[in-house]
Amino acid sequence: MSRRPLIREVPPATWFLRHPRYMRYMAREVTSLFIGAYCVLLVVAMQRLSAGPAAWQGFLEALRSPGSIAFHILAMAAAFYHAGTWFNATQKAMPLQIGEEFVKGSYISGAHYLVWAVLSVAVLFLAGVF
Amino acid sequence: MAKSNKPVVWFPFAAGGTVIAFCMPVIVVLGFLAAVGRVPPGLSYEQLHAFASGGLGKLVLFGVIALSLWSSAHRLRCTCYDFGLRADTLIATLLYVAAIVGSIATAVFLLRI
Numbered sequence: 001m002s003r004r005p006l007i008r009e010v011p012p013a014t015w016f017l018r019h020p021r022y023m024r025y026m027a028r029e030v031t032s033l034f035i036g037a038y039c040v041l042l043v044v045a046m047q048r049l050s051a052g053p054a055a056w057q058g059f060l061e062a063l064r065s066p067g068s069i070a071f072h073i074l075a076m077a078a079a080f081y082h083a084g085t086w087f088n089a090t091q092k093a094m095p096l097q098i099g100e101e102f103v104k105g106s107y108i109s110g111a112h113y114l115v116w117a118v119l120s121v122a123v124l125f126l127a128g129v130f
Numbered sequence: 131m132a133k134s135n136k137p138v139v140w141f142p143f144a145a146g147g148t149v150i151a152f153c154m155p156v157i158v159v160l161g162f163l164a165a166v167g168r169v170p171p172g173l174s175y176e177q178l179h180a181f182a183s184g185g186l187g188k189l190v191l192f193g194v195i196a197l198s199l200w201s202s203a204h205r206l207r208c209t210c211y212d213f214g215l216r217a218d219t220l221i222a223t224l225l226y227v228a229a230i231v232g233s234i235a236t237a238v239f240l241l242r243i
Contacts, residue, residue: 012216013213029208035150036203039180039202041161042240043195046195046236046239049243050239051177056178063164063165069162075161079150079157080153082151082154083151084156112151116153120159
């Protein structure tokens with residue numbers, strides 16, 4: 001009798017369609033595309049800033065194209081989704097023990113959300129948005 | 131003891147993930163405001179240039195951009211693999227080189243300001 005090991009065929013490109021949990025995982029993975037692209041935009045921004053006022057003004061005007069607005073909306077969705085899932089994961093990634101008890105997971109994630117909110121409002125304030 | 135290059139890749143990845151989570155949403159919001167024509171005063175040439183002229187400003191901008199680049203490169207590598215692109219060594223090399231080049235370029239641009 002020959003030994004027949006169990007080999008599970010996993011489709012390499014469509015495996016995640018099988019389960020909503022995999023889909024959510026991949027949705028989070030896809031946010032890296034937009035965030036990566038936005039990082040490239042930030043590098044370009046630094047180049048334009050270093051090239052003088054006219055170059056910077058041209059960069060700001062280029063941002064106003066419809067494609068750029070659409071890209072910004074997608075990048076915002078990606079950035080917020082990444083942030084939310086990251087903060088939700090902190091309670092699993094770094095559980096905090098004080099004495100015998102573990103600190104409630106919601107407190108750890110909540111503290112991250114709070115710091116995030118304060119930091120974001122501070123940046124918006126310093127940038128003169130309000 | 132088995133040697134691994136994983137910590138070298140992992141540390142900037144985790145730091146970058148944290149930086150992206152905390153900083154990227156508000157940065158994209160600022161960019162979005164500029165894109166819809168309501169340029170925040172902080173993104174005017176005078177104010178942003180003044181911020182980037184200082185040592186602290188340079189450090190903040192470089193830290194945010196370089197760590198985000200590295201983290202994105204690592205995540206894109208995983209994303210490619212998950213979508214069935216299994217040429218991992220090639221993809222990893224391309225993405226990490228891109229992240230390093232982007233970081234060096236950012237440093238050069240900032241030092242010119």
